[in-house]
Amino acid sequence: MSTSDSPRLARAERREQILATATPIFARAGLAGTSLDDIAAAAGVSRMILYRHFESKDDLYRAALQRAAAHLAEAVGDELTEGSVQEMARWAAADPGAFRLLFHQAAREPRFRSEIDELRAGMAEEVRRNLAEVVNDPLWATWAAQLCLTVTVEAIMTWLDLGAPDPVGAAARIDRAAKAVLSSATE
Structure with missing residues (x-):
């Protein structure tokens, strides 16, 4: 479709x-590897x-990062809970480009790294708050929350790859891997 044929x-x-x-x-080519002409041609504009x-x-x-983060929040809900790992895996399967953009590509972009670090820190903090009830030591709760998020993200990324x-x-296996991290923090 030419740009003049675009509805x-x-x-x-x-x-x-x-x-x-x-x-x-x-997600595939990164910021530097993508031109506006590439996007315009693919979008037919x-x-x-x-x-x-x-x-x-x-x-x-x-804007693409913000859209992906909003879709992630819609998929997993306002609060990260036990079922969030499976919801995150389902979302990643439905929109692998958005998942890769958030958790792989954007982390490599110096101008956007702080935004992704902030997203991950917020997610880890949510997990840590939930763990505070079962993990008595705050340092181990922080460790488990950050490791659980890392294991989940990397497991999903590898699965997509x-x-x-x-x-x-896969969602059940990724969930078990995350729960193994949490279990190690409660021992």
Whole structure:
């Protein structure tokens, strides 16, 4: 489809379409490896249309990160609980580009690293608060929360890299790995 054949969409719909198109491209190639021309061509729009919605490539990247973080929050809920690991795995299976962008690619981008570090710190803090009831030592609760998040994210990433085999069984296995970390903190 040429850019002139692209259907007219409402502003919010076009913005969402561009973000949905840009997310897996950024996740695959990174910020430096992606051009606005790549995104415009994939979205079937002109660069001018991109600039109507985003001031710069950095602005588009930041919006893609914010969208991915919002979708993650919708998937796992406001509070990280026992079921959150499985919900995170399901979300990653449904939107692997967004998961990779948040937890792999953005961490490599110096201009956006602090935003991802803040997201991960908030998630780890939520887990730590939940662990405070079962882990008496605050340092071990912090250790377990950070390690649990790292194990979960890396297990999901590796699973995606392997082609996301057996989605139902994978979520249960990833959940067991996270619970093993938590169990080690309560001993």
